[in-house]
Amino acid sequence: MPRPVPTKIFHFTRIEHLPTIVTSGLLSDTRSQEAGLMQIEIGQQSIKRRRAETPVTEPPGGMVADYAPFYYATRSPMMHNIHSGKVPSYQDGCDRLIYLATHTQRLIESGLKWVASDRNAVLSHAEFSTSDRRLTEMIDWDVMELESCYPVPEHPDRIERRMAEFLVHEHVPFDDFIAIGVKTDALKAEVDDTLSAHGSSLRAIVRPAWYF
Numbered sequence: 001m002p003r004p005v006p007t008k009i010f011h012f013t014r015i016e017h018l019p020t021i022v023t024s025g026l027l028s029d030t031r032s033q034e035a036g037l038m039q040i041e042i043g044q045q046s047i048k049r050r051r052a053e054t055p056v057t058e059p060p061g062g063m064v065a066d067y068a069p070f071y072y073a074t075r076s077p078m079m080h081n082i083h084s085g086k087v088p089s090y091q092d093g094c095d096r097l098i099y100l101a102t103h104t105q106r107l108i109e110s111g112l113k114w115v116a117s118d119r120n121a122v123l124s125h126a127e128f129s130t131s132d133r134r135l136t137e138m139i140d141w142d143v144m145e146l147e148s149c150y151p152v153p154e155h156p157d158r159i160e161r162r163m164a165e166f167l168v169h170e171h172v173p174f175d176d177f178i179a180i181g182v183k184t185d186a187l188k189a190e191v192d193d194t195l196s197a198h199g200s201s202l203r204a205i206v207r208p209a210w211y212f
Contacts, residue, residue, distance in 0.1 A: 011069065031170055044081070051065040059130065066169065075148060112176070143161050
């Protein structure tokens with residue numbers, strides 16, 4: 001399958017983080033931790049430590065945790081782990097998770113510094129690139145179209161390829177997001193109230209198919 005254009009990308013987080021994202025943008029994990037903005041941590045602590053220790057081998061460099069991460073598809077293996085209760089430090093499921101959606105072309109045109117990985121960025125064999133042309137070639141676009149992603153004998157690395165990342169250095173301004181996806185009408189109302197209170201005209205869209 002060819003690369004879709006525009007190339008949609010997704011970041012999910014708890015709704016409780018939305019007010020600071022509207023006012024300050026989406027920050028990398030490093031900057032969020034430094035600013036004390038991480039109210040509810042949904043990630044595996046062991047993986048977060050690896051992200052803080054894994055170098056990005058393309059400029060602007062630094063560690064994976066110095067970037068705001070995006071996936072190229074919804075229903076990621078990470079969200080499946082949350083849904084299945086496999087994150088010991090977070091057991092509240094997916095119902096209050098929101099998707100922040102945009103596309104690679106918009107972020108590139110905005111002049112943000114970015115690096116792409118062809119799979120889960122913490123893996124030692126992950127390939128990094130800052131070339132948009134290389135991005136077209138290195139991502140497994142077929143696997144991004146699967147409703148759910150499970151390894152099969154002929155494709156044992158399918159899950160790690162589904163977790164390919166578009167990494168934005170340090171910060172993504174809120175104005176660069178084009179949609180916010182939620183699972184339920186109730187959460188849409190909550191998101192819309194928060195956006196209105198902060199003077200944003202963006203409104204949430206209800207997309208239960210983006211969730212498990």
